Amino acid sequence: MSQIALPLHAGGAGPSRIVVGSANATVLEACAMAETWPFRTAVLAGPPRSGKSLIARWFAESGLGEAIDDADRIDETELFHRWNRAQESGTPLLIVRSAAPGGWQIGLADLRSRLGAVLQLEIGAPDDAMLAELIAIHAEQRGLALGPDAAAYLVPRIERTHIGVEQVVAAIDRLSLERKVPPGPAIWRAALEAVLGPDEPRLL
Secondary structure (H helix, E strand, O other): OEEEEOOOOOOOOOOOEEEEOOOOHHHHHHHOOHHHOHHHEEEEEOOOOOOHHHHHHHHHHOOOOEEEOOHHHOOHHHHHHHHHHHHHHOOOEEEEOOOOOOOOOOOOHHHHHHHOOOEEEEOOOOOHHHHHHHHHHHHHHHOOOOOHHHHHHHOOOOOOOHHHHHHHHHHHHHHHHHHOOOOOHHHHHHHHHHHHOOOOOOOO
16 A cells, blocks of 8 residues: 655645555556547546545646546536647646536537547545555544554444545544543444444444
């Protein structure tokens, strides 16, 4: 398991590093070879909170090309113009879309045909090792002391998604502060119940 430090100051609450693992290794390898993409363009999709925006920032700030985040939320004509400008300059273009239900419905026919011909990249689900690393980085971001024992307890029980990790670590932080106790097994268990619900089947 490895991480990529973002080559810029990470303002706000977002992580400053990308955890590289089973879910995104192929995506990052492809981004490093952007000059080989069809039309030097790729569309990146993935589940909520899976690091799409972090990858876009890394891609742009590393000088690999231009990135357009939340592309499915901007005006299609503007996006089409930005596509054309990138093609004219020969600049690789990473287009990031949100994981809206039903996919990205593009109304502008010219844009739809062009984006249909480019490389399609997608972030997948994290495996156990990546879940443990995500727990560690979210805990570090919050100043929480969650060691390997916490990850060993949480990984088999947590929802196996990026957002699931983020929610459980946030719940551990909140409950630890509310109860004024260090985050131990009782807090981990309560956080899982708060996020997953008391009737969610899991190992306790």
